[in-house]
Amino acid sequence: MKVNVVFLVIALAIAGLIGYAFYSTNKGEANCVLLAIGSGCMIATSLSSSLAVSFKGRGGTGNIKIVSVLFLLVFLISNIIFGFTGVSVPAYIIVNGLLLLVYILIVYSLYRATK
Secondary structure (H helix, E strand, O other): OEEOHHHHHHHHHHHHHHHHHHHHHOOOOOOHHHHHHHHHHHHHHHHHHHHOEEOOOOOHHHHHHHHHHHHHHHHHHHHHHHHHHOOOHHHHHHHHHHHHHHHHHHHHHHHHHHO
16 A cells, blocks of 8 residues: 555645535534534545555555545535534434445455455
8 A cells, every 4th residue: 555645635635625615514503513524534534545545456446446436425425415404413423434434344345355
């Protein structure tokens, strides 16, 4: 596994800006900070592995990048839904936590399969 530092910084900056966008659109809501931090962390995880990380192996890089981009879209859709419908803290943490754990499990399984 090799990390491109420039792409990692860009991915983290994009995730921070998206998190701030969720914060600013929900400003005044009770849980806007939770939505900003949660969306920033989830998008940073998937965006950094799709942009900044390259995997050496038997062709697993493409699969991991495809899964990362698909989960990036799922994370964006989930956060948009929770942002516009109001954030229920337990529902937000459970749904997005499960999505993040499933994403990490799939990426880890693909990484282990290519070794």
